[in-house]
Amino acid sequence: MxxxxxxxxxxxxxxxxxxxxxxxxxxxxxxxxxxxxxxxxxxxxxxxxxxxxxxxxxxxxxxxxxxxxxxxxxxxxxxxxxxxxxxxxxxxxxxxxxxxxxxxxxxxxGMNELMVRAEIHSMADLRGKLLAVDAPNTAYALAAKKILKLNGLLENRDYGVRLAGGTGPRSAAMVSDPELAAGMINPPFSFSIREKGLKSLGSQFSLLGPYxxxxxxxxxxxxxxxxxxxxxxxxxxxxxxxxxxxxxxxxxxxxxxxxxxxxxxxxxxxxxxxxxxxxxxxxxxxxxxxxxxxxxxxxxxxxxxxxxxxxxxxxxxxxxxxxxxxxxxxxxx
Incomplete structure (x- = not known):
């Protein structure tokens, strides 16, 4: 045909x-x-x-x-x-x-979770750290910034942002680069990076609601x-x-x-x-x-x-x- x-x-x-x-x-x-x-x-x-x-x-x-x-x-x-x-x-x-x-x-x-490195125990611990994002002004980056704002943290004042690619590359970057303290990650990577020591501070759904x-x-x-x-x-x-x-x-x-x-x-x-x-x-x-x-x-x-x-x-x-x-x-x- x-x-x-x-x-x-x-x-x-x-x-x-x-x-x-x-x-x-x-x-x-x-x-x-x-x-x-x-x-x-x-x-x-x-x-x-x-x-x-x-x-x-x-x-x-x-x-x-x-x-x-x-x-x-x-x-x-x-x-x-x-x-x-x-x-x-x-x-x-x-x-x-x-x-x-x-x-x-x-x-x-989205199934996103706010994944963080092992030493991060609360939102407050992200002060002075870097948030890993795909693009700084769209989608899950904005959702992460909103979650952090709800917890008293503002971009440039309390934390910085670094480009790290889509979910797969971003997950790998968070594992390999200790400066990247947090990022919005969805499955399967939100599960696989747990095996590398990262953990979740909560799902986007629980932290923000419908999306x-x-x-x-x-x-x-x-x-x-x-x-x-x-x-x-x-x-x-x-x-x-x-x-x-x-x-x-x-x-x-x-x-x-x-x-x-x-x-x-x-x-x-x-x-x-x-x-x-x-x-x-x-x-x-x-x-x-x-x-x-x-x-x-x-x-x-x-x-x-x-x-x-x-x-x-x-x-x-x-x-x-x-x-x-x-x-x-x-x-x-």
């Missing part, structure tokens, strides 16, 4: 497939999906492994990003069609880079030109999320985590449990959390001083119409 990649409209001038052609012709569509290499992608991996994308005539090419700056730049440049990451990155693309990006689904609440973390976002023009393909993609992704969260598949999902991330059995077990924990883990059906997203915007408004300190209405960043069509066709699993 012929395969054609759906080019991003901003990058389609070089002779690629006209946007939407694969959807209209019924040919197989190839989608490049850019992600951080963490367990949040288990629904994507499960959907690939169980043929949910293939059943919708979609071929998925996964790209791993080292950090959010590269992911945001890559999406804008048309290097891939779909990004999965903390949706605050989509807000940053709209507000800072003036890119017309829309969030098209939810995913999870819309990982979701899918795309360029608005691409979504409009490839609506059918995006709907098929989201339907398969929803099925992957349902597959992962079905207790009947627990053993197989732990095995997939073990194999994909080369985890010890106990780390894979803990990671899976974190993924299916209500509230802080995967969202049923990959639904978008409006309450969680309002928290994202409120944190950005407060910590970055944007919008005069008053968060805007969420709708300008969203287009959930593709999701609503997709969930009507997604099968129970």
């Amino acid at each position: 012929m395969q054609k990649s759906l080019a991003n409209p901003s990058a389609a001038q070089g002779g690629g497939l006209a946007p939407g052609a694969a959807a209209q012709s019924g040919q197989q569509a190839v989608l490049r999906v850019n992600v951080f290499n963490t367990s949040s992608n288990l629904p994507l991996l499960a959907a690939i492994a169980n043929g949910y994308f293939a059943q919708r005539n979609l071929k998925i090419e996964i790209q791993n990003t080292p950090n959010s700056d590269e992911q945001r730049a890559g999406l804008a440049a048309g290097k891939f069609e779909i990004a999965h990451a903390a949706v605050d990155n989509a807000v940053a693309m709209v507000e800072a880079a003036k890119q017309d990006v829309v969030i098209v689904s939810g995913g999870d609440a 819309q973390a990982t979701g899918a976002f795309v360029m608005r023009q691409w979504s409009q030109a490839n609506a059918d393909v995006l709907t098929r993609y989201l339907a398969a992704y929803i099925e992957g999320q349902r597959h992962v969260m079905n207790p009947a598949h627990r053993g197989a999902m732990i095995e997939l985590l073990t194999r994909r991330f080369k985890l010890a059995p106990e780390v894979a077990e803990g990671t899976y449990q974190a993924l299916v924990t209500p509230g802080s883990g995967l969202a049923p059906d990959a639904r978008f959390s409006r309450d969680g997203f309002e928290a994202v915007l409120a944190i950005r408004a407060e910590m970055e001083g944007m919008w005069g300190g008053t968060p805007p209405a969420p709708d300008q960043y969203l287009d959930l119409s593709h999701y609503e069509r997709a969930i009507k066709t997604a099968r129970p699993l």
